[in-house]
Amino acid sequence: MNKVYPDAASALTDVPHGATVLVGGFGLCGIPEEAIFALHDLGARHLTIVSNNAGTTEHGLVHLLKNAQVKKMVSSYVGENEVFERQMLSGELEVELTPQGTLAERIRAGGAGIPAFFTATGVGTLVAEGKEVREFDGRPYVLERGIVGDFALVHAWKGDTDGNLIYRKTARNFNPMMAMAGRITIAEVEHLVQPGELEPDGIHTPAIFVQRIFQCRANTKHVERRTVRKRTP
Amino acid sequence: MNKVYPDAASALTDVPHGATVLVGGFGLCGIPEEAIFALHDLGARHLTIVSNNAGTTEHGLVHLLKNAQVKKMVSSYVGENEVFERQMLSGELEVELTPQGTLAERIRAGGAGIPAFFTATGVGTLVAEGKEVREFDGRPYVLERGIVGDFALVHAWKGDTDGNLIYRKTARNFNPMMAMAGRITIAEVEHLVQPGELEPDGIHTPAIFVQRIFQCRANTKHVERRTVRKRTP
């Protein structure tokens, strides 16, 4: 079973126009940047992108937005991105805002074969409009639907050639759920190792969820808000 | 915040009659045996026990059954236990059978604040009787409810004094979900260490889910089916 691809371009080459693509990351932390660049270069259009954020004005998913490849975004927070703002206000871009926890759970549900679940999040707000609200044990909950994608793009710290993945610190965030919910999940990893080199008890995403894997070339990481303290001398 | 107890008896002392107790383990693998013995000795009765299995005729939850402490069991598979069989046939013991994956998901849902979800498992069978069945995208699904417990008893390999847990191999099984869904989760661990000694990326159950922790004394483990191959000489 060969899942290893030489680079992002070869791994993403068959993403068609109109695909639903799930993209890991929170802000710019843990985003699959090389996969995003490849998707930009390959040029698929009319994409539906499911990702907690839409990148910043400079980095991340903004490259797809600038290139007019995105028809719809499903996200929880889309600040810090002027391109997004402009396209949304002009009506070029359709946007579905969903609370962050509901988004995470909807994607996990999709990957886990659960078509719908109830949550208290959003009851009594715009989020619940047009959705079923039902009481359980005296408290109202809203019915939310699972999400699956044609492709999922995730970034991991280490991966083995079988497709097992380990993430690093808060770069884990949405990546494991995206991997679960993609029909074809493509993982970019900082370190590609042989099966048996990762501790079996420490694997975050088991290989069954990953169809393609490649090692990053540049592995640039961006800091959105550099906050530090001074050493006391 | 002190979560550390000297032993199982002190950690379980306030489990009342009539409590719902979630118990980790699959077969005899990863069961919280010292906590089960303590619950036996402390003598709380009319318990509802949620556990994938009910132990064997010799080990595990059978001790509570023999002691007539269990009113109801919620499980997926209850073979290999003559005491269970006798009590069920005589009507002493109420039994709710639920498919293994649905059970795992119901407990996770309970711990995650999800009161109900839809699954295709069990549609068209006895399991779906009396429950709502609804179609999503042309396929029928049954509505299942989340489960929470007054207490959860789990067994981990390593734990720190803050309550972070790491399980070992297939002894993980139901333990992480039980820990999520217990209002008071009591963890027995083979090795109790200081905060900072466990790799933060490798923790399976974060401390927020664990209210009490103690180190096992004996740490006996049972093998249900010893299957081996011979070394070729």
Place this chain on the structure above:
Amino acid sequence: MNAREIIVRRAAQELLTLNDQSGYYVNLGIGIPTMIANHVPAGIPVVLQSENGMLGIGPYPYEGEEDPDLINAGKETVSEAAGTSYFDSALSFAMIRGGHVAMTFLGGLQVSAHGDLANWMVPGKMVKGMGGAMDLVAGARRVIVIMEHRAKDGAYKILNRCSLPLTGARVVHRIITEMCVLDVTQEGLRAVELLNGETPATVQAATEPKVIF
């Protein structure tokens, strides 16, 4: 070869249909299906999923190397393959329910012409529970039932309608017995292979629904 051996050997040939597209992730039910692991065709990189929380089951351990923390869904001691991962039961059944397991083999008590399966309960006998079988038939992408063609008393096990409580409705894709391989199709059961010298006449005689040959 006895019936069980014919069935297991033929079942193992199903693994030849797996490819990079489908993935090689397979769940073997408890009991006879577990024996398929010993007959995996050469060159097929099958990875076994065990619903108690393991991907990549290795062979039984060498004597003295049994680990109580390392068992399969049948509660047998096993070993780990290179690339094994462990996970909790919720993630394990997310794999199964979410359609990530390419193929599962399960034993059967009865199968209907529509692909209904009954394999967990005989009224009047002690109920042991369904374990993970209902999740597997609802979630695996391909469900193959392996069983002897008729009951010990000669009664049909392949029926117009199951009389036993179901494990799943319209879930079975293929039935493999010591007599033949049957596919569940829109038109009914279709024989795709006769085994062990059986003929359309002998297979039809042992099967309640009409078989398409």
Place this chain on the structure above:
Amino acid sequence: MNAREIIVRRAAQELLTLNDQSGYYVNLGIGIPTMIANHVPAGIPVVLQSENGMLGIGPYPYEGEEDPDLINAGKETVSEAAGTSYFDSALSFAMIRGGHVAMTFLGGLQVSAHGDLANWMVPGKMVKGMGGAMDLVAGARRVIVIMEHRAKDGAYKILNRCSLPLTGARVVHRIITEMCVLDVTQEGLRAVELLNGETPATVQAATEPKVIF
């Protein structure tokens, strides 16, 4: 002290109500609530949960030790405390939604007498999204809103009914402003503390609903 400082310092005193029963797990919203971390009372072993997937946030890193893979929910670089754990967003919100977080502090645009909160959207202005705020107010066991008592133009922010789109309905337990501490009760808003020399008369004048003193 300016209004913001009064609010943050008073808010930090809420942490004194935590105990072994409640647990010490707290989520601080983005922005002003994050500043509460600098005022944790001595001896209170607060553990900060960050909804992007971290339990046990440490202080900002020393210069040169920033790690792009280690940020809080406000996307600021942070460090890890002893006993930190990392997890994915689904487990993070399982903690929040499942009632495992004892207390959350959030900013507010408007709060109603019934505890409705509006803090994510102003019609006509660019919508940035609700992020995790709707989950936090629905799931945390105690929801405390900290905000200036009135808008910059003097308009009420504490109202009979929120005019802005809600983040959650009947979710707020306590409001802390630079003027006072108000509890949302069945009978209405109850002043439990006046701050900064305010009187019942000045607080009532700055608050649309009737306040119980």
